[in-house]
Amino acid sequence: MELSAVAFYVVAGVTLVAALGVVVARSVVYAALLLILSLVMTGLIYLLLLADFLALIQILVYGGTVSILLLFALMLTPPETRPELNHRGWALGAVTSGALFALLLVASLADKWPAAGAARHISLVDLGRALFSTWAVPFEVASVVLLVALLGALTIARSTSPGSKIARRASA
Template sequence: MNLYNIIFYLFAAITLVSAFFVVTTRNVIYSAFNLLLTFFGVAGIYVLLGADFLAVVQIIVYVGGILILLLFGVMLTNKIVNVQIRTGATQILPATIAVGAFSGILISLLVNTEWKKVGTALPGASTTANLGMLMMNEYILIFELLGILLLVALIGAATIARK
């Protein structure tokens, strides 16, 4: 049991436990803050997979952008009289059965498949330079398209919300 494994299980536990509370707690604010922990756990898993740049992007974009946006959504769509913003749940029993069966099938499929593994060594160098080269050479079209998509999303969101 080396340090890598211990850190992996720590981040896995953080991610899965907080994700469980995201989808089960009745208080919307609590589940938003549990989502914060989930995003941090996923960023840690990215670091363990050697994706340092992606981990930082995960924290900046998800925690700094998307989560704040979601909290705004929660605040603006409730008549706030106290901190308890509650939400109901529906179809819990059938959903539990279906999702349990689905995840069981998925996990047994993933575990029993013989994946062709090629490289297992930890990459020593930072991935940022490599990602930048890829983005500006082979994936330049997707990069430009994503720029246009973000512009369209910005204008579209502003137009829809102003109506």
């Protein structure tokens, strides 16, 4: 077995264990830290798949920004208001996700997929060229989506002035 394959299995195993931890951890902070681990491991998988630029983005965006965002959200919501972690829906969730996994397993293994060819590295130059030529319009649309999301997040999270409709409903 070549080295990259061994590395993949190890990294994938760690990712899965961390993800499992995210969904079952008793503590919210643990869950958040395990999620960061899982996301960084995903970045490693990108690296193994020769997508180095994507790995960089993954670690920057998820490992950095997203984790910090999540931790801030946790800090802004005091611990005493946090509900019990799991509720009675967990059994249904387990059954559903189990069924979905079985289906995906069947789909992945039953069909004959094209044999994996020799992975080829894609240079950052090519990626940049593709993004700004073939994918120029979706790229611009994505930037607009980000802008709208930014403004929307601002508007929604802004503190409500007393007497506004939303504030009245909240106090009611």
